Amino acid sequence: MTQQKVIITGGAGVLGAAVAKSFLAAGHRVTVVDHAPAPAAVTDGLLHLGGVDLTDEAAARTAFLQAKVAMGGADVVVNVAGGFRWQTVAEGDPATWEKLFALNARTCLNMCRAAIVPEGEGGLANGGAIVNVGAAAAEKAGAGMGAYAASKAAVARLTESLATELGGRIRVNAVLPLVMDTPQNRADMPDVDPKTWTATAAVADAIVFLASRAARAINGALIPVTAPTAD
Template structure:
């Protein structure tokens, strides 16, 4: 039974990812900035109120998880955020916020968990990138740039870990079907959006024995599922 850590674990995608790993027979530790989750995490551990932009808090979370659940075999970095904003509205604040939420959380959590991941056989890191970061549209500069940082972290870390038994990959979803996205885009064709459960299954595959030959991949996920 593996110990799996999901950051942003109390959100829509985080809950879907955690559920997929639980159904696979794994134990899941969910970490989130929110104080508590809206659902249960049977057999797992929930850590709320954790600011993963703070390396000290990330390290403390990893220490608690390894103390309670043992070595971390899989890390899924879901924590992040989105904003659409033209450059002339609040550029410095928005860019800083997007990099903190999307890139810094990924870096701090990965760095904190890396020693235990490197010690585990068949370990895996899966990051959440973005298809829209490949070519940034209007108002997407801050978000796209922060997700590109996640992409480059994925590629670089995969190269650094080439001699280890830990893979590093990222999924690049198009629009994920969440209540927040529906509220922001009420006139869109929701049927074409990626379902959280479908994206969770792709993540589960990248952390499975069947994907051990894949590392450093930026995998587009663009079908509704």
């Protein structure tokens, strides 16, 4: 497998860390970009860029260029950064809608815009890939999921539109997880059997596949990753 140079947003979170681990295990170089400070510990093949506000387009562009310079190129961007909040429309705060659109849609848009400029002007290599993290809930939202689902629906439409715009020069796809087995979800839903959820490692594996040459004919796809997994 040809080594890829991969930029992952939201890499300090549970899913982002799982994605970084999967790419590293496959022999790729990885830069993690996150709002959280970079950890003191250093992992071989992994660079952390901390304290980055990806809702700011200039900051996202700067982080992308820093990562590309550090790795000597960039082939893949994985947009994991985002947030979640459950609230009903009737009793919720409209500001939550703005916050979730900023965390889920704007961060994704900003990093995509940084990645799609021509390679010679600092963008991804031709033939590169963008993989966005959407949500299965964006296809049909339940009670209290309006703001989150709407922001993730924006990610889905961005994925489809950008894939068409780029015409295959850079492939753009998204994974659509349902409920993932994370410590936060276990704490929030103690009465639900986590064996019915999807492991973050399984979602990460799907992302690594979509970034690979094996998925070279897949473009503009929204892939549900929702089956229960034992790992």
